[in-house]
Amino acid sequence: MISSAPTARPLFRTRPLTARGHLPWVLTGAGAALVPWVCFLAARLPATAEVSNWSTAWVGLDLAMAAGFVATGLLLRRGDPRHGLTAAATAALLAMDAWFDVTTAAPGADRTVAVALAVGAEIPLSALCAALAFRALSPAISPKLSAPPRD
Numbered sequence: 001m002i003s004s005a006p007t008a009r010p011l012f013r014t015r016p017l018t019a020r021g022h023l024p025w026v027l028t029g030a031g032a033a034l035v036p037w038v039c040f041l042a043a044r045l046p047a048t049a050e051v052s053n054w055s056t057a058w059v060g061l062d063l064a065m066a067a068g069f070v071a072t073g074l075l076l077r078r079g080d081p082r083h084g085l086t087a088a089a090t091a092a093l094l095a096m097d098a099w100f101d102v103t104t105a106a107p108g109a110d111r112t113v114a115v116a117l118a119v120g121a122e123i124p125l126s127a128l129c130a131a132l133a134f135r136a137l138s139p140a141i142s143p144k145l146s147a148p149p150r151d
Helices: 023-044 053-079 083-104 109-141
Strands: none
Touching: 023 053, 053 109, 083 109
16 A cells, blocks of 8 residues: 655755856855955055944844854754754854954953953854754765765
């Protein structure tokens, strides 16, 4: 007897993650175009700047990280594989926070605290979130984590 029960759709597509058309070229070109832009910024940006919304920027970044932690934790508790998406974003935010904390801290005690937080909390948490993302998303990328065959 053949069962007529519907089969469950997988959460992620299992086809190789290759793109045809212009998208790969656009993304590669965008990355390449950033190189001269970064050189221009390095030569032209002032060494110091005073901004009126400094605290708003830092509070916003910390709220985004908090949202990432909460979303990742809730999705992970439910066993939802989408926790990999929020974990990846949170890992990137944590790495960015560590970078900007250290590079914008005043020399002395402020920089010491920034480095201690980066080494003791932000970078390890970023690595943890990256590992969660990799573990959650790697089956969707490729079961054997190998490159797709060339056409």
